[in-house]
Amino acid sequence: MKIVYGGDNITIKRSVDSGTEEQRNIVKEIIENVRVNGDSALQEYTQKFDRTEIKNFFVTEQEIEEAYSDIEQDMVEIIKEAAENIRSYHKNQLKSSWMVTKENGSILGQKVTPLDSVGVYVPGGTAAYPSSVLMNVMPAHVAGVKRIVMVSPPGENGKIPSAVLVAAHIAGVKEIYKVGGAQGVAALAYGTKTIAPVDKIVGPGNIYVALAKREVFGDVDIDMIAGPSEIAILADDTAKAKEVAADLLSQAEHDIRASAVLVTTSENLAVAVAKEVEQQLSNLPRKEIAQKSIEDFGLILVKETMEEAVETINELAPEHLEIITEDAFERIGAIRHAGAIFVGRYSSEPVGDYFAGTNHVLPTNGTARFSSPLNVEDFQKKSSVIYYSKNAFFENAEKIAAFARLEGLEAHARAIESRYK
Incomplete structure (x- = not known):
């Protein structure tokens, strides 16, 4: 790994993929075909892709x-057990x-209502991601969503991986369909004879899935457009090089575009981690992917x-942010921007990926500056409730009418005046 010493913070290279024009056109064509031909x-498309x-x-x-x-x-x-951990954590968000x-x-308030229906996209084919099922379904259940639909592409054997189906059953999903890609997103958004449409689509996927979610947004809601995985580790000389290197590689193995960054005050740790990364790469099953990620x-x-290190993290x-310092808990308050914060030596990032109960659907590409992990509120909507008593109305009526006329909206003013003039 490249080591950069001191100086001003440098721009970290990120991989932002908004797709090619050809890919965007393919996705639009698929969506329109599904809308028309169901x-x-x-x-x-299932036979083709x-x-x-x-x-x-x-x-x-x-x-x-x-x-x-x-x-x-x-x-x-x-x-x-993982499902129960996720359920328990998300109950605190209600x-x-x-x-x-x-x-x-006068009475003012807010009515919180769960969404009627949610579609969960789970990547599939040759891979199996039961954790993705749990992370997307459990907060929707906790929120009170009555209809949760899952779509996932089948393998060449015509089946969804067994681990994914088991996780879906444990999570309580009753509608599961063997369809993926942009066509699966289109089916969730607009419906077919077999699949009724939903109100929101969540879950990760390849570039075609991401582009399809972007295309249907507005007709339905979506969670986010997720980019490649990222990890940053804030560490001092108390951190163990072997463990830090392993954690960096845990994200690098995801994708050749994944980002792994160590920010430290210890030159000794920096040198040791760089050596450890190279050594651990040598026998990693996904070596080619992880190595390309580390290089780029x-x-x-x-x-x-x-x-300075904390400011670089912000x-x-x-x-994902790991804090592996002597005073790790004291550093949390200074962190303004991070999707998930893992504190201490034993809070390795995979703990949150699979088992702790926190959600692993997190903001990427720097969007942690303004967005949050997938949570219960993503599956609820809020309605304002307004009741004005007669006293409250007469107390404020002239002010409201005056405000309406300030904006040139005479009918607004008259709607108020009709009740007291």
């Missing part, structure tokens, strides 16, 4: 039972409706003071 378009023929997209109870038989019972119990009564008798988007920054606004 299930037949889904079958066409997933190289399998699907006649019935709905996952049956028999398929769920077969999935359970494919998974070790110990692993089933681990998934159940917001309630509220009302406030003023002295003049990996960096070690050595700062003179911890205050400029990065990383998706």
Whole structure:
């Protein structure tokens, strides 16, 4: 890994992929085809992209039972425990409706209502991501969403990976469809004969899925346009080089565009971590991916003071931040921008990815400056509640009418005056 010493903060290279014009046009064509031709378009694209023929997209109870038989019972119990951890954490995020009564008798409030329906996209094909199922479904359940639909691309055998189906069943998903890609997003947004449309689409995917979510946004809501994974580690000389290197590589192995950055006040640690990364890469199963990521988007920054190091972290606004310093808890308050903050030696990033209960759907590409992890409120909406008593109305009517005329809206003013003139 490249080491940069001192000086002003440098611009960290990021990978931002908004797709090519050709990719955007392909996605628009797919979406329009699904809108017009529904299930037949889904079958066409499933055969073309997933190289399998699907006649019935709905996952049956028999398929769920077969999935359970494919998974070790110990692993089933681990998934159940992770699901409960996620549920428990997200229950703390629940917001309630509220009302406030003023002295003049007016009542103002907010009504919190869960969304009617949510679509969860889960990447699939050759890969299996049961953790993605849990992270997207559990907060929706806690929020009170009644209809949760999952779509995931089938493999060439025409099936969704067993671990994904087991996680979906444990999470309580009752509608699961074997369809993926931009066509899966289009089906969720606009509906087909088989798949009824939803109000919001969440979940990660490839560039075509990301572009499709961007395209349908406005007709439905979406969670975010996720970029490649990122990790930043804030460390001093108390950190262990072997552990820091392993954590950097835990994100680098995701994607050749993933970013792994160490910011430290210790030159000794910087040198040791750089050596450890090279050594650990040598026998990593996903070596080619991780190595490309480290070469293009990996960096070690050595700062003179911890205050400078913290400011660099805030400029990065990383998706994942690990704080491995002697005074780790004392540093949390100075962190303004980070998707998830992992504190201390034993809070390795995969702890949050899979088991702790916090959500691993996090803002990327510096968007932690203004956005948050996926949470219960993403699956709720708020309505303002206004009640004006007669006293409150007459107390303020002339002011309201005057404000309306200031903006040139006479009918607004007359609507008020009709009640007292």
